Each structure stands twice: as structure tokens, then as C-alpha cells.
Amino acid sequence: MKTLVIVMHSLTGGTRQMAEAAASGAAREPLVSTRLLSASEAGPDDLLSADGYLFATPETLAGIAGLMKDFFDRAYYPTLGRIQGRPYASLICAGSDGHNAARRIARIAAGWRLREIAEPLIVCTRAQTKEAILAPKTIAAADLALCADLGEALAAGLAAGIF
Numbered sequence: 001m002k003t004l005v006i007v008m009h010s011l012t013g014g015t016r017q018m019a020e021a022a023a024s025g026a027a028r029e030p031l032v033s034t035r036l037l038s039a040s041e042a043g044p045d046d047l048l049s050a051d052g053y054l055f056a057t058p059e060t061l062a063g064i065a066g067l068m069k070d071f072f073d074r075a076y077y078p079t080l081g082r083i084q085g086r087p088y089a090s091l092i093c094a095g096s097d098g099h100n101a102a103r104r105i106a107r108i109a110a111g112w113r114l115r116e117i118a119e120p121l122i123v124c125t126r127a128q129t130k131e132a133i134l135a136p137k138t139i140a141a142a143d144l145a146l147c148a149d150l151g152e153a154l155a156a157g158l159a160a161g162i163f
Ligand SMILES: Cc1cc2nc3c(=O)[nH]c(=O)nc-3n(C[C@H](O)[C@H](O)[C@H](O)COP(=O)(O)O)c2cc1C
Pocket: 009, 010, 011, 012, 013, 014, 015, 016, 057, 058, 059, 060, 061, 062, 063, 093, 094, 095, 096, 097, 098, 125, 127, 132, 133, 134, 137
């Protein structure tokens, strides 16, 4: 049995829906156990005990969300040199961009020597005004399907020993 861990943070629900969709996609693979963790509760042991990773964050202030940064800060050195080669992918929920958050995760993963198995999946909610940014988000079914497919692909690759 392989383990996929999804580490996520969400302020207004968009990233949470994406991460949950990815988890349900991964659950289609019976040989992989999927754990969906909030960034604030996740730590280095969760990475050490998993075989692959999905990192899911909103883009905030042209970067990853603060609690995701806190997770990476806490987990980076305790796991450095112990998880290299493991597969990962990222989910980004953004108002209008998302690429800075994706680049930041890619830099951290490169330091860990993780293997990126897919391009970052960026979903833009088109939230531009203060009111829209602070409102609860509803991610479109088509985008959730892409998240589910990514979760399934990661899990299937783990189960098959491809990654
Ligand atoms: C403080 C703050 C800063 C933000 N900065 C950005 C940004 O730099 N780029 C962007 O595309 N979206 C930005 N957004 C919009 C969020 O990425 C967007 O609302 C997204 O849906 C949040 O994901 P969530 O629903 O999982 O919290 C920002 C939102 C907040 C609250």
C-alpha cells in the first residue's frame, strides 16, 4: 500500500474544494491511501511517511499562503535528503495569476529534489475586488474534474511503481 499526502490551506474555500476533488480522484486507486491534511496540522513526519505529495495553496500577495510557507519552513530541513526522488504536483487557486505561487513551490520541491509529475494546476476564480476576494468560492465542476484527474494520475503512478 502506497500513501499520498495532500497538504493544503484555504481561506475562502477554493483550494479546499480543489484538494478534496484531488483526494476523491486519488481514492479511485485502491492501492493508495490518501491523507488530506491542513498545512497547520501537517509536519515533517507526514512527508517522511508518504510516497508522494500534492501541495495545494491559494496565491496570496504574489506568493504561497502564509500557513503553507509555515508548513514548508517547519518541514524542509527535517526531511532534506530523506525524500528525494518522490513524486509531487501542485494545485494553485488564484484570483487572477497563480504563477508566483507555483514557482515558489517548484523552487522548494527542487531543493528537496522531488520529481514533478505534472505542470502546476492553476485555477483562477477571477476575484478582483475586495468583496469578491473575501467571498466564499465555488470552483467550477470542470476545474474540479481536472483536480480529480491529477489526484488519480498521481495515485495510479504510485500504485504502478512508475514514479
Ligand atoms: C490577502 C490576499 C492576497 C491575494 N493575492 C493574490 C495574488 O497575489 N495573486 C492572485 O492571483 N490572487 C490573489 N488573491 C486572490 C486569491 O488567490 C483567491 O481569492 C483564491 O480564490 C483564494 O483561494 P481560497 O479560496 O482557497 O482561499 C489574494 C487573496 C488574498 C485574501
